[in-house]
Structure formats: structure tokens, C-alpha cells
Amino acid sequence: MMKGVHFLVAAVLLALVSSFASASDPSPLQDFCVALNDNASAVFVNGKFCKDPKLATADDFFFSGLQNPRNTENQLGSNVTLLNVDMIPGLNTLDISLARIDFAPYGLNPPHTHPRATELLVVLEGTLYVGFVTSNPDNRLFTKVLNAGDVFVFPVGLVHFQFNLGKTNAVSISGLSSQNPGLITIANAVFGSNPPISADVLTKAFQLDKNVVNYLQRRF
Incomplete structure (x- = not known):
């Protein structure tokens, strides 16, 4: 029984390592998968739906x-x-x-x-x-x-x-x-977030005067 548990734990860890090691997009399982935006579907997927390959064009x-x-x-x-x-x-x-x-x-x-x-x-x-x-x-x-x-x-x-x-x-x-x-543009993300990051947080993080932080947030 314990051997089975150890094997299961090892398998789960191996799966997690393999998942983290795969840093690229999912591999295709067919020649191509032309993206299709299906707004009528309630299912969210990590990527795009595929058009019927027979309907794809150049x-x-x-x-x-x-x-x-x-x-x-x-x-x-x-x-x-x-x-x-x-x-x-x-x-x-x-x-x-x-x-x-x-x-x-x-x-x-x-x-x-x-x-x-x-x-x-x-x-x-x-x-x-x-x-x-x-x-x-x-x-x-x-x-x-x-x-x-x-x-x-x-x-x-x-x-x-x-x-x-x-x-x-x-x-x-x-x-x-x-x-x-x-794309994450650093200045926009930090000083132009919506809603804004607390000026107290940015003042301490960047060691800036709060007036400078307020100015930068207005700029972005």
C-alpha cells in the first residue's frame, strides 16, 4: 500500500515538473488550428477555438x-x-x-x-x-x-x-x-494601474516622496 502511495506521489511530482518545464505554447496535434473567436460559447479556453480545417484559407x-x-x-x-x-x-x-x-x-x-x-x-x-x-x-x-x-x-x-x-x-x-x-510595460503597470496602487505602497517601494509618486501616477 505504501509503495503505491509513494508511486502516486512521485507520478504527481513528475507531472508537475513536466508542466513547469513546458514553458512554450501547447503543441499542435494537427497541421494547423486557425483561431476562431466564438463569443457565443460560454467555455473559456487557454488560447483560441479552432476553425474547421476544411474552411481555412490562405x-x-x-x-x-x-x-x-x-x-x-x-x-x-x-x-x-x-x-x-x-x-x-x-x-x-x-x-x-x-x-x-x-x-x-x-x-x-x-x-x-x-x-x-x-x-x-x-x-x-x-x-x-x-x-x-x-x-x-x-x-x-x-x-x-x-x-x-x-x-x-x-x-x-x-x-x-x-x-x-x-x-x-x-x-x-x-x-x-x-x-x-x-506585454507588461513597467512604468504603466506600476504608476498607471486601474485602480491606482496605493501611493503609500509606491512611496515605500521606490523610496520616493509621496508628491513625486502622485505626480507620476497623474502622468500615467
């Missing part, structure tokens, strides 16, 4: 216009065009998405994380200063200046950024290892 796997420059006239001077499963339904279950990032001179893609994806960035035009920070307790910063044709990797879940060092526009393309990588 347009489900297609997007046009990524070559066109994006508008960077904003406070950060950057614009991210994300092609995830919501933009290309055929990406569903395929563990991948794509992003074009446009930078005005000295434009910034601010510190952020992708909770579900590693990012592989290649610079097409311009010069970018990029970096990521490792987790606690080291919080080690890895940075590099990239020129056209250079490639850099941002590991899954880590805070990272890109900054245009040049006086001209810059463009990069990123591949991400999830059909829906997610």
Missing part, C-alpha cells in the same frame, strides 16, 4: 503591409506593430509571433517584459542601444549597441528595452516564441 496565414513605416509621433517616439494570433489567426498553436518596431530619432521602446515569450530582435535600419536585466537578487544588466544586421536575444520574462541612439529613424523586427507573448 488569408488565415497572411498579413500585408509590414513594410510601411509607422507613426512615431508620441511621447516615447516609438511604435510597435505586433502580429500575434489576433492579427494572423493561422498562428494559433504554432508558438510564434512577429513585431515591427519603429523608432524616431532618440525614440524609446521603454522597459517592459513579455511574460510568455523570448524575443529575438534584428535591426533593419539605424543604431539601437538595447539591454535586459536579470532577476533578483543580481539584477545584472546586459547591454549592446546594435547596427543594421545585428541580432540580440531577450530571454523570456526579463525586463528589457530598446533606444534609438541615432539622429535618424530606426527599424527593427522581432520574433517572439509565443502566439500571444503578452
Whole structure:
């Protein structure tokens, strides 16, 4: 009896370890699973429903216009065009998405994380200063200046950024290892949450005067 219990506990632990080790999207069990938003269904799934494969068309796997420059006239001077499963339904279950990032001179893609994806960035035009920070307790910063044709990797879940060092526009393309990588922009999440995080919490966490915290919350 005890041997059976030990075996069951070991099996459960092995299943948990295997679950945590599988950090990517679920593997496909067919050639493709074109995403279908079925708002009439009351069942929530971790991902998307699948269209009948016989009804899929080439347009489900297609997007046009990524070559066109994006508008960077904003406070950060950057614009991210994300092609995830919501933009290309055929990406569903395929563990991948794509992003074009446009930078005005000295434009910034601010510190952020992708909770579900590693990012592989290649610079097409311009010069970018990029970096990521490792987790606690080291919080080690890895940075590099990239020129056209250079490639850099941002590991899954880590805070990272890109900054245009040049006086001209810059463009990069990123591949991400999830059909829906997610995005958490640090400043927006901390100072722009809805409802706001208590100013007392942020004052103590960032060792700032409460008036500064209140100012930052108004900004975001």
C-alpha cells in the first residue's frame, strides 16, 4: 500500500515538473488550428477555438503591409506593430509571433517584459542601444549597441528595452516564441494601474516622496 502511495506521489511530482518545464505554447496535434473567436460559447479556453480545417484559407496565414513605416509621433517616439494570433489567426498553436518596431530619432521602446515569450530582435535600419536585466537578487544588466544586421536575444520574462541612439529613424523586427507573448510595460503597470496602487505602497517601494509618486501616477 505504501509503495503505491509513494508511486502516486512521485507520478504527481513528475507531472508537475513536466508542466513547469513546458514553458512554450501547447503543441499542435494537427497541421494547423486557425483561431476562431466564438463569443457565443460560454467555455473559456487557454488560447483560441479552432476553425474547421476544411474552411481555412490562405488569408488565415497572411498579413500585408509590414513594410510601411509607422507613426512615431508620441511621447516615447516609438511604435510597435505586433502580429500575434489576433492579427494572423493561422498562428494559433504554432508558438510564434512577429513585431515591427519603429523608432524616431532618440525614440524609446521603454522597459517592459513579455511574460510568455523570448524575443529575438534584428535591426533593419539605424543604431539601437538595447539591454535586459536579470532577476533578483543580481539584477545584472546586459547591454549592446546594435547596427543594421545585428541580432540580440531577450530571454523570456526579463525586463528589457530598446533606444534609438541615432539622429535618424530606426527599424527593427522581432520574433517572439509565443502566439500571444503578452506585454507588461513597467512604468504603466506600476504608476498607471486601474485602480491606482496605493501611493503609500509606491512611496515605500521606490523610496520616493509621496508628491513625486502622485505626480507620476497623474502622468500615467
